[in-house]
Amino acid sequence: MSDHKHEHDAKRPDPATMTEAEYRDYMADPHAFHPEHHGAGEHAHDGEGHHVTSLFQLRAVLGILIFFTVLTVASSRAEIWVADTFDLYIPTLVNVLIAMSIATIKAVFVVAIFMHLKWDNRLNLLVLLFTLMGVGLFIGLTAMDLGNRKEFYDWKGDQIVAGGTGGSAGFVALTRSARGKDEPEVIPTSLVEHARNRAIQKYGEAVFAEKLAQKHGHHDPMPARTPNRSRATEGLTADLFDTTVPAGGDH
Amino acid sequence: MSTIQPTRGEIRTGPMLPHETVQKGHHWRTRDDEFDAGKLGMWLFLATELLLFSGLFCGYAVMRLLYPEAFANGSHYLDWRWGGLNTLVLLVSSYTMAAAIRHTQVGDRARAQMALIVTWLCALAFLLVKLFLEYIPKWSEGKRPGVLFDYPYAQHEMEPMWWSLYYASTGIHASHVIIGMGLIGWLIYRNAKGWYGPKNYLAMENIGLYWHIVDLIWIFLFPLLYLIH
Amino acid sequence: MSTIDTHAGHSSHGGHHGSYLTSKGSLWADVANWATTVDHKKIGVMYLVALLTLFFFGGVMALAVRVELLEPTRTVEVAGEMVTTGQRLGVLAPDGVSPNNIYNRAMTLHGAIMTFMFIVPGIPASLGNFFLPLMIGAKDVAFPRLNLASWYVYVFGSLFALASAIVGGIDTGWTLYTPYSTMTDADHWRVVAMTTGVFIMGFASIMTGLNFVVTVHKLRAPGMGWFDMPLFVWAIYATAIIQVLATPVVGITVLMLIFERLFNFGLFDPRIGGDPVLFQHFFWFYSHPVVYIMILPAFGIISETITCHARKKIFGYKAVAFASLGIAAVSFLVWAHHMFTSQGELTAAIFSFLTFLVAVPTAIKVFNWISTLYKGSIVFNTTMHYTLGFLFLFTIGGLTGLPLATLSTDMHLHDSYYVVAHFHYVMFGGTVIAMLAGMHHWWPKMFGKMYNEPAAKLGFWLVFLGFNLTFFIQFIMGAHGMPRRYASYPDEFQTMHIISTFGSWMLLAGFLVHLFTFIHSLIQGKPATANPWGGMTLEWLAESPPDEHNFAKEPIVKHGPYDYDTVVPPNYDPADYPLPEKPYTH
Amino acid sequence: MNALMAGISPKVLSTASFMDRFWFGDSSFTEAGRSGDWMFMFIWWLSVFFFVLLMVLMVYFSYRYRRRPGQHAPVSPAHNTPLEITWTVIPTIFFVVMFFEGFRGYVKLNYAPAGAIQAYLLAYQWSWELEYPGGQVSSEATMTSVGTRASNPEQHFSSIKAPIWYFPEKQPVVLRMTSRDVIHSFWVPDFRVKMDIFPNRYTSYTFTPDALDDTAPIMEDAEVGAYRYRDHIVLCAEYCGDNHSEMAAVIRVVPREIYEAKLEIFGSPRGTLAERGRVISQQRGCFACHSVDGSSNIGPTWKDLYNNEFQYTDGSTIRVDDNHLRESIYEPAAKIRVGYPNQMVSYQGMISPEQLNWIIAYMRTLSGATPAEDMAAAMVDPDAQDGTQEGSDGG
Structure with a gap:
């Protein structure tokens, strides 16, 4: 680098004498700058060299975005319909992948056209890519830790239990808006159970059961399509291969 | 729709509008430099926004891996129609925002103003749907975050966690929408005064970028919360 | 053959207002002027004052911690009654509060103030703010108003955090680990105030970082290519990237923590099914890169001072510059080495490996600095004392990090005093010492006054020896089995703790000497010339102290920042620095 | 570590080298710990070499x-x-070597050989409770000499009783640890390992203490006679609140026969884990659908269930382990054995996690495991801490 710089010093252009367009080029890369290579018209015009997106383009993008929104909603409804009609359960992973791919396509259109990144300075694209890399590392490595806590002892990982394995409900003194009250309400059980108990107390068992049926009666019990915690799910779910007993949930 | 003609190429008498007399900052060499710097700064800010939300997405991913059933149940509690409506509203507002910038670039101040107002109204519509059709009914049913949870018909132990993440992510997103409304309102005011034109629209461009990021995050939140189960 | 265009003289510049320190007339006019200024130099000085004030508070807490540890706090039986002796801070405890709790609060405040409020903004916001535009020949940073806003946000956030300290302080440890931080002080808002302060200060950090990235990209002087930038600028640039990319994550983390405390959100709360290790991942994703936010600017300062005061071109410019970027990049990949004892084994192995990766560029930098001394012309002023002191202390700090990156030895040393000693060697022996080097190096430029060299050297020796006395013994203590954050401890460590506490007093004496020399310099110091050390970088082109708009005429760069062997420094008498007879060529 | 508490064994500098004493006070008392020390010394001398080289050049x-x-x-x-x-x-080469050696040492420090005693450790603010596989709990404790001023004795301990846990020499031990409140960390400086303890997961701590040689002191015990022993102090290394620094315990390594005699003395007041598991199963009505003798019923028999493979309706074959049992009890519908109806209801909230662990321990004995080598999930009962009734949260 600068070891041999002084040999070139004489040839270095003087920015003080440049036109504005030349100067812009020069600042972009002073070492590569050669005024004779600078053609008029490469850069811009009447002072503002920024891309003007045509209205047609914007409207087209809006149309595409709406189309993909409809598509993603449709795919999610279709999945439920397929499950109800054909007892065919698509694995969650596939759904996630489809929905996220569609969202990514939408995002690319927004970023490229609406946010002008297609015509923008490459540096801004670089900023975005580095950011996405950071996001990926953050989520990826954190999630990886969660999945790999039991290398030495089988029972070490995957044991996250509300209330803690050590104490469960007994010691939990969760308080509902405890602050500022003399006698905070202590919730001795899990939050869900506590809410249910209160409702049963309020309505009585029979009415509660009726209300519960009202809430959940209109749909089939949710199939337990869990990427289950004792073994990883492989391939499509049960009912594709074995139609004897539908794997219904307990609720 | 507008009686005011584009100003480009028009010979006009009278006082100069503010956007025609704007000078560069004293420490900039050219206005182009200033413009590029402003945009670069905005993109860096958008990077911080993405990373801010990445924390929520990370929490979502980890908790979903832990409690998939709770999250499946959770998405069933949300009505995809309202979410979808909000998605459309935000997409349209994103389009009008981009259009406003385009109109300003070609000097059509009146149409830009219309586009900005539509954008603002869309943001308002988004918030109204959010508040009156989502938050208030759900909250009053007892579907609340964390320890405030009081919904007796829950089907899974971890549903309070789902509501925590739902309220955290949509709430932080909604706060961005509110800030965006403030900024767009400011744009409308300044545009009415004639601050923006073909040579001076950096503020509009940057607020536009911000608004598109808000839209972008919703594009991901919508399927994650409403559709995947 | 000075080839930099020097001052064209005051007359050629129409709007010249004299130095940035020139009074506006009345006191009120000055206050109003400083409070509303967008001048990066004034903001830099304001940051410096705010930082040093907080450094003082954090230091007081550190001294309190050391005093507490003078005695192991033993419960002994006196006339049939159990009596606890030596609980020095415990006398401050109100009835019903454990004496240990007072120690825990002091320890937490020391950590929280020093990291979040002093050392993270530290060098970039003060010296960086002042010198980054000067060094690249700009009139100001890219967004001057944002710069001022960042100062106000920083002060506002600090006040939030200090408010929590005034009403009693928090006892969570600066790392705020859940679930302890969500359970402690359950009926009080102190923890929320502190975390809100951290959240607000995050914005200040982002604003500064964003500003610097854009400044470096867009405001370099004509002729200054990327490899003509001084290494301090490279370091600040790398730092700014980390600030922009890492800080938002701590924002969302403390926001979740605040929600956790207000509504028991559950994400980090094991009682509702959350995962406390997830908090640690969130926290360290920010707080490890932050270590490099702290140390990279220090590297930059050392690259400047060692070249200037050894009158020597930096050895391996590109290696040092790329090492800065390399460290910035890798810093995002090593966060979980703070959690070797808490996470899964596979993750631990991966992060151990990545941690060693970050050691490589750091080692390269140290080798390069020492090679720079070779065949130099080294002057032993205070700045050079601090520079060599930095090399000594930082090398210890870096090498003692190796057993912490190694999985098998970290299982023993983690969370012990060994770790405390290690990060003090890096943070204090590295960053603070480098900041002192930078302050002595640039003091004449910032305030136009020279300081008393013998007194400053005395200060150096007190700081240097006091620091080693305080912290070296802690390596041994930790390996012997002394855990961190202990208010009372087994007797066998008492001798070592006493030595450490004596060291902390010596350190205090050193800082008082420096405080004295600086104040003395402001009042009675000799006026400084524009370039008292014969530096080559652009800031020495400006007056001492610089003009309101930095340079009378925009400088145009025609040589590298460290061409001491071919160019006579600007604003300097060529007789003092003759060129060598045979300039080096290929 | 010496003189932390009254009655602890005096410090004996065994075969430690000068550098060992300088850095660690003494050499480690486990094989794995010594290999960690060796690693540290390797890095130390390497660092000294480079440091001296650089500083000599600099000066x-x-x-x-x-x-x-x-x-x-x-x-x-x-x-x-x-x-x-x-x-x-x-x-870079040195760093890669360090990484690999460090990882090997880490595996050594964390992996117990087969036949390890598995004890169950509960940490809480601010003490520990350790339960041996047979259900014994140590009744011996020593007063720490560190403590806090008793300004409010009701609220704070004026001094801490550090429990003494006996373990046999040369015997691999695995502690299966969890916490009741906040994060703690189990550190035995003499063994050179620490491991964090979390409120909602299990972590493990492994050590194999050295044989007691002639340098080990002799304890005169009225009940079991004189024996050689060596004490190792346990400290909490993760900040956990006010009395974080007083959270101590003692691991006392003794000959095997003394260990067994001590366990005999401690007794098993609440029965072994398996016994407790049988009682809980009875109380929760498990035997209405499940048999323990291999006979067929509504649900699968528990006889030879654990650690055997079965077919499931989703086509998979699963070896029954702790996690699977936990899932089957808390979410019975997730996996259905071929040939059995999906009829069982969830016992989430009815069987607490530690009761679940006892039941699993019981199932293990039905599959031929003995309590002593029981690797099944189990946990000390936190209720015992408060002196309240067992199983108060169940139905």
Whole structure:
């Protein structure tokens, strides 16, 4: 680098004498700058060299975005319909992948056209890519830790239990808006159970059961399509291969 | 729709509008430099926004891996129609925002103003749907975050966690929408005064970028919360 | 053959207002002027004052911690009654509060103030703010108003955090680990105030970082290519990237923590099914890169001072510059080495490996600095004392990090005093010492006054020896089995703790000497010339102290920042620095 | 570590080298710990070498090339690619070596050989409770000499009783640890390992204490006679609140027969884990659908269930382990055995996690495991801590 710089010093252009367009080029890369290579018209015009997106383009993008929104909603409804009609359960992973791919396509259109990144300075694209890399590392490595806590002892990982394995409900003194009250309400059980108990107390068992049926009666019990915690799910779910007993949930 | 003609190429008498007399900052060499710097700064800010939300997405991913059933149940509690409506509203507002910038670039101040107002109204519509059709009914049913949870018909132990993440992510997103409304309102005011034109629209461009990021995050939140189960 | 265009003289510049320190007339006019200024130099000085004030508070807490540890706090039986002796801070405890709790609060405040409020903004916001535009020949940073806003946000956030300290302080440890931080002080808002302060200060950090990235990209002087930038600028640039990319994550983390405390959100709360290790991942994703936010600017300062005061071109410019970027990049990949004892084994192995990766560029930098001394012309002023002191202390700090990156030895040393000693060697022996080097190096430029060299050297020796006395013994203590954050401890460590506490007093004496020399310099110091050390970088082109708009005429760069062997420094008498007879060529 | 508490064994500097004493006070008392020490010493001497090299160069250059008035620095190259590559590659090689050696040591420190005693440790603010596989709980404790001022004795401990846990020499031990409130960390400096303890997961701590040699002190015990022993202090290394620094315990390594005699003395007041598991199963009505003798019923029999493979309706074959049992009890519908109806209801909230662990321990004995080598999930009962009734949260 600068070891041999002084040999070139004489040839270095003087920015003080440049036109504005030349100067812009020069600042972009002073070492590569050669005024004779600078053609008029490469850069811009009447002072503002920024891309003007045509209205047609914007409207087209809006149309595409709406189309993909409809598509993603449709795919999610279709999945439920397929499950109800054909007892065919698509694995969650596939759904996630489809929905996220569609969202990514939408995002690319927004970023490229609406946010002008297609015509923008490459540096801004670089900023975005580095950011996405950071996001990926953050989520990826954190999630990886969660999945790999039991290398030495089988029972070490995957044991996250509300209330803690050590104490469960007994010691939990969760308080509902405890602050500022003399006698905070202590919730001795899990939050869900506590809410249910209160409702049963309020309505009585029979009415509660009726209300519960009202809430959940209109749909089939949710199939337990869990990427289950004792073994990883492989391939499509049960009912594709074995139609004897539908794997219904307990609720 | 507008009686005011584009100003480009028009010979006009009278006082100069503010956007025609704007000078560069004293420490900039050219206005182009200033413009590029402003945009670069905005993109860096958008990077911080993405990373801010990445924390929520990370929490979502980890908790979903832990409690998939709770999250499946959770998405069933949300009505995809309202979410979808909000998605459309935000997409349209994103389009009008981009259009406003385009109109300003070609000097059509009146149409830009219309586009900005539509954008603002869309943001308002988004918030109204959010508040009156989502938050208030759900909250009053007892579907609340964390320890405030009081919904007796829950089907899974971890549903309070789902509501925590739902309220955290949509709430932080909604706060961005509110800030965006403030900024767009400011744009409308300044545009009415004639601050923006073909040579001076950096503020509009940057607020536009911000608004598109808000839209972008919703594009991901919508399927994650409403559709995947 | 000075080839930099020097001052064209005051007359050629129409709007010249004299130095940035020139009074506006009345006191009120000055206050109003400083409070509303967008001048990066004034903001830099304001940051410096705010930082040093907080450094003082954090230091007081550190001294309190050391005093507490003078005695192991033993419960002994006196006339049939159990009596606890030596609980020095415990006398401050109100009835019903454990004496240990007072120690825990002091320890937490020391950590929280020093990291979040002093050392993270530290060098970039003060010296960086002042010198980054000067060094690249700009009139100001890219967004001057944002710069001022960042100062106000920083002060506002600090006040939030200090408010929590005034009403009693928090006892969570600066790392705020859940679930302890969500359970402690359950009926009080102190923890929320502190975390809100951290959240607000995050914005200040982002604003500064964003500003610097854009400044470096867009405001370099004509002729200054990327490899003509001084290494301090490279370091600040790398730092700014980390600030922009890492800080938002701590924002969302403390926001979740605040929600956790207000509504028991559950994400980090094991009682509702959350995962406390997830908090640690969130926290360290920010707080490890932050270590490099702290140390990279220090590297930059050392690259400047060692070249200037050894009158020597930096050895391996590109290696040092790329090492800065390399460290910035890798810093995002090593966060979980703070959690070797808490996470899964596979993750631990991966992060151990990545941690060693970050050691490589750091080692390269140290080798390069020492090679720079070779065949130099080294002057032993205070700045050079601090520079060599930095090399000594930082090398210890870096090498003692190796057993912490190694999985098998970290299982023993983690969370012990060994770790405390290690990060003090890096943070204090590295960053603070480098900041002192930078302050002595640039003091004449910032305030136009020279300081008393013998007194400053005395200060150096007190700081240097006091620091080693305080912290070296802690390596041994930790390996012997002394855990961190202990208010009372087994007797066998008492001798070592006493030595450490004596060291902390010596350190205090050193800082008082420096405080004295600086104040003395402001009042009675000799006026400084524009370039008292014969530096080559652009800031020495400006007056001492610089003009309101930095340079009378925009400088145009025609040589590298460290061409001491071919160019006579600007604003300097060529007789003092003759060129060598045979300039080096290929 | 010495003199933390009354009655602890005096410090004996065994075969420790000078550097061992300088850095660690003594050499480690486990094989794995010594290999960690060796690793540390390797890094230490390497660091010393490089540090001295760099500092000698720095001081020499500073002296040799100090500024002399009127003389300009001689010109020298500003970079040297071979040199720079060298000093990049050499540290990298060392770092890679360190990483691999460190990882090997880490595996050694964390992996217990087969046949380890598995004890169950509960940490809470601010003490520990350890339960042996047979259900015994140590009744011996020693007063720490560290403590806090008793300004409010109701709220704070004036001094801490540190429990003494006996373990046999040369016997691999696995502690299965969890916490009741906040994060703690289990550190035995003599063993050179620490491991964090979390409120909602299990972590493990492994050690194999050395044989007691002649340097070990002799304890006169009225009940079991004189024996050699060696004490190792346990400290909490993760900040956990006010009395974090008083959270101590003692691991006392004794000959095997003394260990067994001690366990005999401690007794098993609440029965072994398996016994408790049988009682809980009875109380929760498990035997209405499940048999324990291999006979068929509504649900699968528990006889020879654990650690055997079965077919499931989703086509998979699963070896029944702790996690699977936990899932089957808390979410019975997730996996259905071929040939059995999906009829069981969830016992989430009815069987607490530690009761679940006892049931699993019981199932293990039905599959031929003995309590002593029981690797099944189990946990001390936190209720015992408060002296309240067992199973108060169940139905």
